Structures are given as C-alpha cells and as structure tokens.
Amino acid sequence: MGRLLRTVAVVGAAKATANAVDDRHDAKQAAAAEAAAPAPAAPAVAPGDDIVAQLTKLGELKGAGVLSEAEFEAAKAKLLA
Numbered sequence: 001m002g003r004l005l006r007t008v009a010v011v012g013a014a015k016a017t018a019n020a021v022d023d024r025h026d027a028k029q030a031a032a033a034e035a036a037a038p039a040p041a042a043p044a045v046a047p048g049d050d051i052v053a054q055l056t057k058l059g060e061l062k063g064a065g066v067l068s069e070a071e072f073e074a075a076k077a078k079l080l081a
Contacts (some may be wrong), residue, residue, distance in 0.1 A: 054079055 053078065062072040 051079055 056068065058072055058075050058079075060065045062069070067075070
C-alpha cells in the first residue's frame with residue numbers, strides 16, 4: 001500500500017509540473033503573438049476638412065490611445081505637407 005501511495009504522489013507531482021510548464025509555454029506564445037501583431041494604421045483623413053479640424057481629431061485619437069506618437073507625427077506631417 002505504501003508503494004501505491006508513493007506512486008500516486010509522484011504521478012500527481014509530475015502531472016502538476018507538466019501542467020505548469022504547459023501554462024508557461026502558452027503564456028509565452030500569447031505574449032509573442034501580441035507583440036508580433038501589426039500596429040493599426042493611421043486613419044485616413046477626409047480631404048475636404050479644414051486642417052485645424054483634422055489636426056484636432058488626430059490629437060484626440062492620440063490622446064485616447066488610438067494612435068501612437070509615431071502614427072500621430074506621420075499623419076500630422078502628411079496633413080502639413
């Protein structure tokens with residue numbers, strides 16, 4: 001009976017370790033997939049709007065976290081060109 005209990009304990013510990021390794025592997029894969037996802041493109045700005053309104057809208061999008069600093073600067077440069 002003692003060997004059976006020891007075997008059950010060893011098998012249980014091995015299964016718990018395997019599950020923990022699988023969980024860590026899944027978490028790493030999810031983080032890598034999230035990091036590899038392409039950044040959203042800067043939204044196209046309607047050609048007929050006045051520049052001040054467009055810059056204001058871009059600033060609001062940047063403030064809301066929709067646009068990164070680089071995306072904001074690229075869109076702003078495009079408007080001012």
